[in-house]
Amino acid sequence: MSEDSVPGGLHLWLVPTPVGNLGDITLRAVEVLRQADAVACEDTRRTAALLTHLGLSRPLVRLDAHTMGRAEGVLSQYPRLAYVSDAGSPGISDPGSELVQLAVQLGGRVEALPGATALIPALVLSGLNTARFTFEGFLPRSGRERRERLSAVAQRAETSVLYESPHRLHATLQELAAACGEGRAASVTRELSKKFEETVRGPLKELAHHFEAGVRGEIVVVVAGKASDEQLPGETKPDYAQLAAGWAAEGKEAREIRALLQAQGLRKNDAYQLALAATGSASKPQVPAEEL
CATH class of the missing domain: 3.30.950.10 (Tetrapyrrole methylase, C-terminal domain)
Structure with missing residues (x-):
């Protein structure tokens, strides 16, 4: 999309800033900060220190959770606006997502630059x-x-x-x-x-x-995620053998019972053995679990 096709030239950049090491700023981020009409941020003091480090001087405006209500006026005054959070990629765990929604509603162009994140x-x-x-x-x-x-x-x-x-x-x-x-x-x-x-x-x-x-x-x-056979504190394990016997009594085949037991969190091979036992197939020539 060309700049001319954006109503009123509204253009919002979400610019990641270093989470620690100032060397993590990207060349593109520096260029956008240099070209923007203003830089909106959560903390003007922290952002001023970053801009000073980069040798940049831009108007700063505070847009945080308490001041986001004035965002439309800020976009009207500074239609080419760069937005930064205190550290990392804006729009995650900060009010940047609200600013994006507003810019989209106003028909503006929004760009999220890749960069630093924790x-x-x-x-x-x-x-x-x-x-x-x-x-x-x-x-x-x-x-x-x-x-x-x-x-x-x-x-x-x-x-x-x-x-x-x-x-x-x-x-x-x-x-x-x-x-x-x-x-x-x-x-x-x-x-x-x-x-x-x-x-x-x-x-x-x-x-x-x-x-x-x-x-x-x-x-x-x-x-880490929960393992399929992991029991959480206070959690009661199902009686898998009883479940398998009940399903067998209903006429379900070993293949169905194995799948149902797996859905209850039982490991594949254990479900396979219980399904065979419940359907009376344990004494018959066994089919590999992967084929059951």
């Missing part, structure tokens, strides 16, 4: 499964919604990634251990790309103990 490096550093993951952001502070999100993390088969503040880290790790089980694998990464960068890996119980005395810095917690 999410992906911490996930990779965890050593846990990265094929599928869910980003939780910051958990709710308290109440039913927090309990529901903790339960979702505990039940989820894929890896979960959370942001947390230093003063709440220990309590959150304790709650995660209570929800997921003390032995669930996890990692805590803090101070990414800074001098005291640290990643600690281990069971949730050990991590909670390790960070009991408190810690500083921006923090990412990564929690």
Whole structure:
């Protein structure tokens, strides 16, 4: 889309800023910050320091969770606007997504530049499964919604990634251990790309103990997904043999019973053996589990 085709020339750039090491700023980010009419940000002091480091001087306007209501006026005054968060890629765990929605509604052009983020490096550093993951952001502070999100993390088969503040880290790790089980694998990464960068890996119980005395810095917690045969605290395992016998009594074949048992969380080979036993097929020539 050419600039001429954008009504009023409205153009919003989401510009990632370093999460620690100022050398992580991209050349394209610097160029956009230089060309923008103004730079909108969460904290004008932090952004002013970054611009000074880059040798840039641009008008700064505060747009955070408390001032986003004036965003339309800001876009009208500065139609070529760059938006940055305090650190990392804007639009994640900050009000940047609201600004994007507004710019789209006004018919503007929106570009999100690739760049620094804490999410992906911490996930990779965890050593846990990265094929599928869910980003939780910051958990709710308290109440039913927090309990529901903790339960979702505990039940989820894929890896979960959370942001947390230093003063709440220990309590959150304790709650995660209570929800997921003390032995669930996890990692805590803090101070990414800074001098005291640290990643600690281990069971949730050990991590909670390790960070009991408190810690500083921006923090990412990564929690392993629930194994198919894992039993959560307070969770009662189904009586798989009884289930298999009941389905066999209904006339279901071994193949169906095996699939139903797997859906209940039983491992494939165990489900196969129970299905054979329930249907009286155990004494017959056995078909490999993968063919059943």
